[in-house]
Amino acid sequence: MRETAEAIAAPPGMAEVPILALVDDAQLKQLGPRAQVADFCLLPLREDEFVARIRRLVRPTAPGDDDRVIVEDLVIDLRGYVAAIDGVPVDFAYQEFELLRFLATHPGQAFSRDQLLARVWGYDYYGGPRTVDIHVRRVRAKLGHRYAACLQTIRHVGYKWLAATDRAAAQ
Known part of the structure; x- marks a missing residue:
């Protein structure tokens, strides 16, 4: 393969x-x-x-489409590797941003730790699956209380980024 x-x-x-x-x-x-x-x-x-x-x-895309994920005042600039809340940049380490980027561009889709390791860390990563938990904790801490809930734990499965419809239903 x-x-x-x-x-x-x-x-x-x-x-x-x-x-x-x-x-x-x-x-x-x-x-x-x-x-x-x-x-x-x-x-x-x-x-x-x-x-x-x-x-x-x-699908045809115009220049600039899919460059950003916007959740209220949280803006994730996918090309610039920058996330900001209320216009204030949030300092993510590279792998933290990659995890945020991946989950935010697949809203509503749950991924196991192994799937996240393969898709975000790469296929040759040899660490343990708990590294995902550590990075999720760090991303949530940096997102703050307001947006940490967007990165949801799915018990016995893994993690997902809440889709807009899921966020509206949760409020």
């Missing part, structure tokens, strides 16, 4: 064609950081997730 994903090279003029990999948990661990895939879906495949990911990969 890793060799196949790494061997995919876009022909001239096709560099922007996204590749969506369909993988099971074992194959997910085999994907390397150099794999030329834009996104992946875990098997068994859920049709709604598959359709949503395809739409996200092929």
Whole structure:
């Protein structure tokens, strides 16, 4: 699987064609950081997730679209690697920002610790899964009471960033 994903090279003029990999948990661990895939879906495949990911990969975007995640007064600038609350920058370490970035760009979707390690830390990470808990705690502390609840613990599963509809229902 890793060799196949790494061997995919876009022909001239096709560099922007996204590749969506369909993988099971074992194959997910085999994907390397150099794999030329834009996104992946875990098997068994859920049709709604598959359709949503395809739409996200092929939709036309204007310059500036998807550059920021905005939750009330929290602005996460994905390209600039900056988050600010009420216009005041929040100082995140690189990996903390990567975790925040990943979860905030997948609102409403729960991820296990192992999935987060693979997607955020990389496929060659050899530390324990509790490092995710430590980083979540740090991100919540830096977000403060007002936004810490956006990063929700899903018991016996992992973590998710609350979607706007979930936040409205919780208030």
